[in-house]
Amino acid sequence: MSRRPLLEGLLLAMWLIVNESLALHHWLLGTAFALGIAALVRALRPQIAHPRRLGVALRLSWHVLCDVVRSNLAVGRIILGTLRQQPKIGFLQIPLEMRDPHGLAMLAVIITATPGTVWAGHDPADNVLTLHVLDLQDEAAWLQTIKQRYERPLMEIFE
Known part of the structure; x- marks a missing residue:
């Protein structure tokens, strides 16, 4: 069956x-x-996901929605040339604590769905995410956003 x-x-x-x-x-x-x-x-797919903490998932969804809207506006300004400075395109290495494959998949979806960012790679041995960012002005802010705003709630949901 x-x-x-x-x-x-x-x-x-x-x-x-x-x-x-x-x-x-x-x-x-x-x-x-x-x-x-x-x-x-x-x-x-032998491992089945067992997500928990619906409240955390709803809060994360709200944060992702807000970030996607904000990123759309920022990328739109870059494309239309309304920024006074050129975007600083770059790659960022982010060490992750999360190991759950479902959480990592959701993180990949969140990052890829956010305009201006692309999940460029993941080294499973070192558990390091490579992130491509269209406008990498503040690496510390990006690191904190990924770690605190996305990874931490995903760990609460999946681990």
Whole structure:
């Protein structure tokens, strides 16, 4: 019995739509396809996330939303050329304490969703994040933002 009936149902529906047929053999092939893919997904992701602390997650979501809006405005000013100084493009090395793969994935999503920043790499041996920043004026502020505003709440949620 699968733990992902929604995934299997969606895969079966996709199979039927792609084949443009409701014939019995497509139902059987689609079901086999859906069950096989669901089994492969389970094998690729053996660890299940167990997020906690809904209040922390909601507060983090609010911070991320505010930061995305603020970053959109800042990047817009850079693109439109309304800044008096050129942006200081750079890379920043950030040592992380968080080890949970789900927390790291969420941190990657947050950073990549924020305009002007890109998750450029992660060294799992040293647990160091490489961050590319479009306007790296204050490295200490970026370090504190990532560590306190994002990593700390993600650790409370996932670890």
